[in-house]
Amino acid sequence: MKIGFIGFGKVARNLVRLINSENITFLTSAQNRSENTIKNMEESDVEILDTFKEVATLSDILISANSPNQALDVAVKYGKYSKGIYMDLNNISPKETLEINKHVNNFVDGAIIGKIDSANPILYLSGKNLESLDFLNDFLEIRKISENPGDASKLKLLRSMYTKSLSAVLIESSEVAKNLNLEEEFFDILSLTEGEDFKKSALSRINNTKNSKKRKAEELEQIIDYFENQDLTMVKASFKKLNR
Amino acid sequence: MKIGFIGFGKVARNLVRLINSENITFLTSAQNRSENTIKNMEESDVEILDTFKEVATLSDILISANSPNQALDVAVKYGKYSKGIYMDLNNISPKETLEINKHVNNFVDGAIIGKIDSANPILYLSGKNLESLDFLNDFLEIRKISENPGDASKLKLLRSMYTKSLSAVLIESSEVAKNLNLEEEFFDILSLTEGEDFKKSALSRINNTKNSKKRKAEELEQIIDYFENQDLTMVKASFKKLNR
Structure with missing residues (x-):
């Protein structure tokens, strides 16, 4: 072959x-x-x-x-x-x-x-x-x-929709925690329910997203464009958040 | 004592x-x-x-x-x-x-x-x-x-801010996946990076949130009210999402 x-x-x-x-x-x-x-x-x-x-x-x-x-x-x-x-x-x-x-x-x-x-x-x-x-x-x-050709790339978009919105949530909540001087405690308390690796994986997502904010925002824009008929409240907020 | x-x-x-x-x-x-x-x-x-x-x-x-x-x-x-x-x-x-x-x-x-x-x-x-x-x-x-009295309850709010926003993200992305007939595949593909328990914990969060949408929205409203000077793009979107 x-x-x-x-x-x-x-x-x-x-x-x-x-x-x-x-x-x-x-x-x-x-x-x-x-x-x-x-x-x-x-x-x-x-x-x-x-x-x-x-x-x-x-x-x-x-x-x-x-x-x-x-x-x-x-x-x-x-x-x-x-x-x-x-x-x-x-x-x-x-x-x-x-x-x-x-x-x-x-x-x-x-x-x-x-x-x-x-x-x-x-x-x-x-x-x-x-x-x-x-x-x-x-x-x-x-x-x-x-x-159906296209399903694999749809799935990749869905995955990206979830992970990028999650990163936006992590950025927002950890920043509020930081402003309250409770950042360490924030990661600590969430590790109890989200798993031991929470802090490590959260910081990696946050840094990753912040380091390529523009590209991630563009990818979110593509998702918004492609899924235009769906309710994308969180994706749109993530785009807004990363586009600051 | x-x-x-x-x-x-x-x-x-x-x-x-x-x-x-x-x-x-x-x-x-x-x-x-x-x-x-x-x-x-x-x-x-x-x-x-x-x-x-x-x-x-x-x-x-x-x-x-x-x-x-x-x-x-x-x-x-x-x-x-x-x-x-x-x-x-x-x-x-x-x-x-x-x-x-x-x-x-x-x-x-x-x-x-x-x-x-x-x-x-x-x-x-x-x-x-x-x-x-x-x-x-x-x-x-x-x-x-x-x-500082109040820090424990601030921390609880921060935790709630994260978990409720995450639930809103899960609801949104899994619903788009469902509409595309790719819901199973969505959970499956995310389990690869988010851990084996992803589907179980995601469905539990989704159902939990949907079953007490009104109360969760009220709690988000309290968070928005309390952290009024912070950037709460994602929390506000979550409130909007749950308040539908």
Whole structure:
């Protein structure tokens, strides 16, 4: 079996590391790639072809793992050459997955949860014929959500909606606690019910969010935009909070 | 040592159960008490005096554990007879604790975290001379916050601010997930990072909050009222959300 990559960054590199089998050949191309990316390819167990068109044509599974803003272009350009499964692993919106679905055959929408460079990332998948991807379970945990392309990225948005709103709540309540000179006690009292790790995980969420406030606010804006018909009182408040 | 109770409900009954020592006598009175409360007294290891005035006069530690709306009345009426510590364990606001502090000597503000009828409730205390209460540590966990009466109830409000906002976030995100037919997957994907118990605890918070929406909204209103000078974007959104 041949698995081809369009884009060879962190995701591709780690999938090659995880999916370690004699029966699988990985393909990619150095066409228009940066020196750094080519170095990554050369250090990985992957066959480097001249063009991405060849990669697309020869692959049983073609994986697009670039940057979100290139995802649609790549699909339009190479999707038509792919006869097998076309899997998008870019962090894109559900709307974009549906757009991509129009340009490729056998589309599968994937979302990686957890760190891809960890020992146990989980791959959420939605799309038709997912059973043909069951073999991946030998190498990393996969969860099949549904036959509908877009469900994996919807789920990723839902997760992001929860975690970002939670961070906004943590920022607000810990700041009030700090202003009352009761910050330590605040973490301490909540650890009793929320678990021993509460303080550590709360501070990590707070710092993480504060350090990339603008990006998190943009992501919340995308959620508000995509789920426009839902009651988003808390998400909107979180956006307001982070956008200060 | 004598510990007196004004009010003999669940809190008093359980403190008598927990603080089990030959050196301690518990006092209370049946004055104007309901049949049910008198039955509780009779089933507990407590001496029943004729009046609460006597209880207040004789106690080294006088504990007010009534209902929040009686807390101030009790303090005004009996605080003047108490020579030892006057501990308020009613679920009252920081403003009320400061009001009570004007009417009693040696005021200690207490907040019980966890279920008082469990094996290990924790008693948060603020006020002067807390070292005279160290002996309580032999019977239940106590945490001394500060010398300032009101800090224990402030801390309770901060805790409530966090947990209620979190519930509002959970209600909102799980409802959007449900509308997208991805509710199970939503809980599943969050369990990966939030811990195995996520679904169970999330559903318990959601149901709990929905079943007493009006009361929770009122409590949020009190928080908004008390912390009026703080940034309460998320708390205000939670109030709006629950007040629907």
